[in-house]
Amino acid sequence: MKDLKKYLTEGLLQFTILLSLVGVRVDFDFYLPPIREIIQGTSSAYSQIPFHSLRDTWEGSSLHPKSPDLDSFFTAKRLLEQVRALGGTLVPRTEVSAWLVHADSGDAEEGTFSTDQTLLTSASNEESSSTTDSPANNQEGPSQQSSRSTLPQCHASPPQQQHIGPGASQTSSDFTKEGTNENEPNATQPAYRIPQGNSVGELWQDFFSLPDLNSTLEDIQPVSNVSSPRNSSTQNADDFGEMLSRDVSLQEVMFPSNLSSRRDENLAQRSEPFSQSDSSTSSEGSLNPANLAQFIQSTDNSTRNLTTHDLLSGIDDNVFDEINLMSLALEEGFDPLEVSQLFEEPDSDSGLSLNSSHSPTSASISDSSSVSFGEDEGAAGYSSDSESVLYGGLEGAVGSSWPEVNKFCRLDYEQNSDYCDNVTMHNVHHNHTYNQLSSQLEAVDDYHYSLSAKQGKLSSQCVSGMDKNLSRDERRAKSLRIPFSVDEIVSMPVEMFNNMLSKHCLTESQVTVIRDIRRRGKNKVAAQNCRKRKLDVILNLDDDVCQLKARKEKLLKERAQCSKSTSHMKQKLNDLYRDVFSKLRDEQGRPVNPSLYALHCNSDGSIMVVPRRLFKSEQKQDMQKEKKK
DNA sequence: TCCATCTGTCATGTA
């Protein structure tokens, strides 16, 4: 059974892509029921809707999604190839888009847009949840084989129109009736094959009462946010229901601004064929082979009612762009904002070009700034659309805006959270609240608003002084519309700086100016630091001089004190010497002449009176000995 | 007007 669903989902997906590539529209609503059940797991095993009981009362319920009758379904599916042969087969593209929306929702949790994976995952979920399912599980063997044998034919065999049988409008009748139900907003809903015995409102109520539906809605929400600004989780059910019931196209999802108008167009486009089919169909609309063939026939007939112009009008060039974008999303991840920006500014080559045109939104806000401040585009001239994304549509103060820059800046900031804060602050500063509408200011996040207030001083300076207060580099940056502030350019790490230069399609002059700004800014800071260090050195040397002078004064005082003490000691020694000789007497009792004799202190402390003559000779010998040494 | 100082910038060297 798993393989069967795998073939089913893969086949349908590939077939959808193929048909889209050739510009053929396919009404997948006719094939959505099993797919949706696979995606959302609303099989009888998953859903709490009394599916089994309804099978007996609902026409067409004979074909359970797990029924071996699916073999016939695949046989009929092969007939889908004929749609391609019909060429003009067209059903509202919104149906296909709605299916893609569901696929996205199922995969939103994984953050990828691999529709194949989504379908397969959902199929596996259903597989796991269908262990207690109907007896169809016991019969999956034959149908599985048949599906395997049938699907390759779907891809390989050419369309055979003769397989299309009459009475194809039966299921379309169901479709139309359900689509026109007042409890059901539009025609996407009928793909669920709501039994006639129950009102649509009750069924939807039961559907939303499913406990597992909550998780599904959680997964869907990111997608719904794209198409609707509402974010409240309490509205998940409403959003989901609206998503299912609303006529949502892929392009509408990508371009919410066009949603209402495009939806109206699609509704008007679809109402015509369905109303026609309604008059000629019965209430029986099950997925048995005959009815499926009738489906195709009905689809073919209904779409043939449209003129070629009508058909091709919906399959404009954007279809291929959408397909490319879808494939891009499947491969590299998907950012609706980026895609929308790519579409909003198809003529913006770099986003930084002097002659680059801007989106109407940006232009309008730029106009507002120009009205307020004349020619000045903003204080610093570095504002980019990064603010418009980060702050919910608030445009920068600068008159020019660069969505491309915005796109890349946002990625950069996401990659580097630390620097992001810094840059964000700069961006808030250069966002210049004076250039924002009051209503926009009210919508600003408190955090960013506080940061903006912190930059108020600089902003006010920019407001008052405008270009006169700008430095040369700032003026250069502004003149070349460089979407970065001088501070950002200078303080940005070299790695991020190089990434910035590489990610943006900057002109050579812009790169040159940016590098000059960075070099001069670095050197300016270096010069400031150098002078500061030099001044510190000078101040330190002054301190050293003062300290050395003080020490010199102190040493002079100490030397004077020592000299004074030495003189005092000499004086006392002379007095003592004279006193000693005055009391000395020779052998005859006569006073000793101090000029002929001298006092000599021995090493043992004894004192001897030695004739000066001998004393001098001993002193000479000692002097000679010391000299010899 | 001259002069001292500040500041930015360039050129060059170093790590």
Added chain:
DNA sequence: TATACATGACAGATG
């Protein structure tokens, strides 16, 4: 080799 940094020298601005 590229980059950051340090520093001398120069020029313009300023008080």
